[in-house]
Amino acid sequence: MQSFVYHGLPSRVVFGQGTLSRLAEEIEQLGCRRALVLATPHQQEQAREVLEQLGERGAGLYAEAAMHTPVEVTERAMRVVEELGVDCTVAIGGGSTIGLGKAIALRTGLPQVAIPTTYAGSEMTPILGETRDGIKTTQRTLEVLPETVIYDVDLTLSLPAGMSGTSGINAIAHAVEALYARDRNPVISLMAEEGIAALARSLPVIAENPSDQDARSDALYGAWLCGSCLGAVGMSLHHKLCHTLGGSFDLPHAETHTIVLPHAVAYNAPAAPEAMVRIARALGCEDPAAGLFDLARAVGAPTALEEIGLTPGDVERATEIATRNPYWNPREVEAEGIHRLLHHALVGRRPASEKGAHR
Known part of the structure; x- marks a missing residue:
């Protein structure tokens, strides 16, 4: 067998049906108390339900995530992060939303919980792609790897x-x-x-x-x-x-x-x-x-x-x-x-x- 190097990435995965119910517990395990829920405009209502589920641990909602993680969208999200004094993000959705969570983490170091509702896979990667002036660039750094990923099969049942x-x-x-x-x-x-x-x-x-x-x-x-x-x-x-x-x-x-x-x-x-x-x-x-x-x-x-x-x-x-x-x-x-x-x-x-x- 040829020589190789394998490096396991430091993330926690919770997989199953009904696992979204464990979100508050997972946020507590991260030592966080004020979560900003992220979503696209299309998934805003679903994200609002997540925010309500968090109760006092939910600081607010930002539902402007967009494809290819435009830097101007991230900059608007950063203002919300600062105004609300959040200490973690919860991204529910596909690659667009999870990408926004990563972009915020890169700029702030805030822990992330990712709740994918598609099969894109961004939640398991230390990779961030951002678009500025029509050019998309990518970088690889552990700073953008979500700390916790919650896979809930129930959330994919409504995916067209x-x-x-x-x-x-x-x-x-x-x-x-x-x-x-x-x-x-x-x-x-x-x-x-x-x-x-x-x-x-x-x-x-x-x-x-x-x-x-x-x-x-x-x-x-x-x-x-x-x-x-x-x-x-x-x-x-x-x-x-x-x-x-x-x-x-x-x-x-x-x-x-x-x-x-x-x-x-x-x-x-x-x-x-x-x-x-x-x-x-x-x-x-x-x-x-x-x-x-x-x-x-x-x-x-x-x-x-x-x-x-x-x-x-x-x-x-x-x-x-x-x-x-x-x-x-x-x-x-x-x-x-x-x-x-x-x-x-x-x-x-x-x-x-x-x-x-x-x-």
């Missing part, structure tokens, strides 16, 4: 089937790239394959029956594993492309990941054969790129970037931004190949894994 599919495939993307990461290790690879398999078997069931509790539990379990992979090792081409498309073209996060992933896998396949075997095995298919595309179709997710707002004229600029400062990738990042990848993703062409031995 369409959003469940894209959110779940977004989570799968974390595990896929963990399998060919430069700093991959056997522990994370086991978690990655198990996470992909759990989501691949549960998402089609949820698409047919969103209230299936066993499938919801399986999907949330898979999302936790995939998020843990994202938090433990580096990401590559797929995440760079999605950060570019989201931050510079304002495309929706989960849908962008869902569409791009099969094409990124097809591009990297010849340089990461062992990873491709594990991805295919987890999906139960022969070609991992085509299998991911077919999974997206099976759950009713979009498969073309033009469906979510990218235009043919955007491809050139997206290629330039994505290749300017590329993340490490198992296959060399070449402008011509990335342009072709983005064009195929634009029109929704079903990909097939490339053959050869690119490095």
